[in-house]
Amino acid sequence: MHEIGPNSRNSWRADATRVDLRRPQRPARPVTVEAQPQILTLDLASTAIVVIDMQNDFCSPDGWLASIGVDVSPARTPLPVLQRLLPALRAADVPVVWLNWGNRPDRANLPPGVLHVYDQDGTGGGLGSQLHTGARVLERDSASAEITAPLFAAPGDLHIAKYRMSGFQDTELDSVLRNLRADTLLFAGVNADQCVLATLMDAASLGYDVLMLEDAVATTSPAYCMDATVYNVRQCFGFTLTAADLQEAV
Template sequence: MTGRFREIYADTGDGGVQLGAAADRWHLYEDHVHLSPHHTEGQLVRFDAELLPFVDNLNRGALVVVDMQNDFCAPGGWTDRSGLDYRACRAAIPGVRRAIEAARRHDMFVIWVYWHNRPDLRNLGAPTLFSFKHRRDQRGIGEELDNGSVLTAGSWGAETVDELKIHMRDDDIHVEKVRMSGFYGTHLDQVLRTQGVQTLFVCGVNADQCVSTTLEDAYFRDYNAVLIADATATSSPAYCKDAVVFNTKQCWGFVTTSDRFADPRPYRPRSGN
């Protein structure tokens, strides 16, 4: 490795500038960002995205599907019983399905991240419990609804919606979480690092809560974070998702769509890359 690869903002020699150093470097050009100029194995492709298209190896990516569970997305679930718009969450299902199908074609891992709380709720502290129970008569995590206890391991509400459950495979990765972020207190980071995954294509619900915190934690850990916008939804007001989309493309990474994720273009490296 030459000294140039350790220099932040080094000239790449082919019209770009280096971001980062050594094995974690990116190359920034006028019309795209190359996320893996140092990886020569696998298929290099270019994804259309905002703020800029990006280039990466398909074998470094994984699809992360967040909280597509009955309690959020099904009639009779927690969101529905709370008087929120569960149909808004269901709007993510077609995009998630397209993203899963695309990830299979790309030979990427599909990672299912979801709430599976202990029945005794010993994994949850008061601040987290209060986030979802602001009134005495409001049903919180672990409390009983017609179809069982809210977001509790083994309950109907914690199961993946039927429309997506049929797309699960035995070799998919399942990550049970007990906070909004898919990283906090889970083995997600360890799995990604041991499998050589660096770029996360993230989708699911709720955009402004579990999806955004997972994206942020990925960004904080120097993963390449990509939001699949049309495969992401929320029962919150529309401006909440708008803020997540804005912050993702301005701060945390990139924003794309399920169609763009499904149809990247082959990339020919520039001379000097």
């Protein structure tokens, strides 16, 4: 029989006369890790990591935020953590999903409210504006949306462009995760109190288990924003843990 499906995790088997609707049964791979507010046991066989906005415009000294005077050094603190963690997760067959902000060049799906956040007086400098590098701010398939070095995607990683604080709005993120048969989502990236939190909240509302990796997220916002984010994730949506503890458990 032949496989029909988007990947080996979610597929039928079929030949000319029969179709077998049973999905492949993946052996459970439980790991137990220190977390807050409680110790967690999670199944790596149904887990994926979503890495949010670790891209040049947010994290690079030559990117957009740096060009408008934002100190991006806090946004770079997850880099060494993810350099260590992602290879370990890939080796454990945990899918890596890169969720980077990447607008359409014509910005046709962006309402005024999204554009206003970064261009409050309408004179430019926001989404789609041209940088000194020649790239346009947060534009898909440009240097602005590329994963920032020294991070890089590996073969088999998945890439999804987003256009809002939440990566679920107007994107295929939910469909991709369902096809991966991922119930538990690890969250990493920037900004913890903005795009990471918005995506995590939507994931929780959709029924995913949500785990934020405290040492693999960061923000250029004031420290109280991070404190509130950690509190709210633990109190209202899911759990926090460290990448270091997870990597040791894996």
